[in-house]
Amino acid sequence: GAVVSQHPSRVICKSGTSVKIECRSLDFQATTMFWYRQFPKQSLMLMATSNEGSKATYEQGVEKDKFLINHASLTLSTLTVTSAHPEDSSFYICSAIEGSSNQPQHFGDGTRLSIL
Amino acid sequence: QKEVEQDPGPLSVPEGAIVSLNCTYSNSAFQYFMWYRQYSRKGPELLMYTYSSGNKEDGRFTAQVDKSSKYISLFIRDSQPSDSATYLCAVKEEGGSEKLVFGKGTKLTVNP
Numbered sequence: 467g468a469v470v471s472q473h474p475s476r477v478i479c480k481s482g483t484s485v486k487i488e489c490r491s492l493d494f495q496a497t498t499m500f501w502y503r504q505f506p507k508q509s510l511m512l513m514a515t516s517n518e519g520s521k522a523t524y525e526q527g528v529e530k531d532k533f534l535i536n537h538a539s540l541t542l543s544t545l546t547v548t549s550a551h552p553e554d555s556s557f558y559i560c561s562a563i564e565g566s567s568n569q570p571q572h573f574g575d576g577t578r579l580s581i582l
Numbered sequence: 583q584k585e586v587e588q589d590p591g592p593l594s595v596p597e598g599a600i601v602s603l604n605c606t607y608s609n610s611a612f613q614y615f616m617w618y619r620q621y622s623r624k625g626p627e628l629l630m631y632t633y634s635s636g637n638k639e640d641g642r643f644t645a646q647v648d649k650s651s652k653y654i655s656l657f658i659r660d661s662q663p664s665d666s667a668t669y670l671c672a673v674k675e676e677g678g679s680e681k682l683v684f685g686k687g688t689k690l691t692v693n694p
Contacts, residue, residue, distance in 0.1 A: 472625070498680055500680075508686070509670060509686045510626070510670075512682075515681070561625075563680060568674075568676065568677075570631040571628075571680075573627070574625050575625045576623070
């Protein structure tokens, strides 16, 4: 159980393109989902916390107009990287919490974004 | 001082060895402790999730928490080449925010 699916797994696109990444909880409802960014050989950096039906909470230094998050249902959150540039190239990973608080986060398999 | 310290390794062991991975944390408010395994180009996979001090065992994996020392460990018995991955410890406060604080991860290679 507790499977999180992330799509697409790999994106290569030109500078200036907007890219949407989907995160779905397949077998549970997730009130809260998280979006992380990971650079090579580094740990995960939390970008934002996504709550179903409300605005996302962004971490300090993360541009909310650059990284648009929508959590429209209990099983789907999306991250849109708007007008992506080469410096946005990274590994983006989502996670979801099943049910109530103090449950562990379950992670998707990540999306590798490369902006040319 | 970072909130969670984890030796990044790399750690290389022969197949069958017992592996010990460790993290220390500084904030006594952290009450939940997790170990994740991350294969290259994949998302982290939850291995162990503990709340109290003591040991928790699951197959070849044992998680150990010592809240008095603010020290957490993951032991892998009879290590296999398939255990080669980066292991991340993570901690969380009780109540309030669901945010995790991660260690940097330890890269483990188990050689056949």
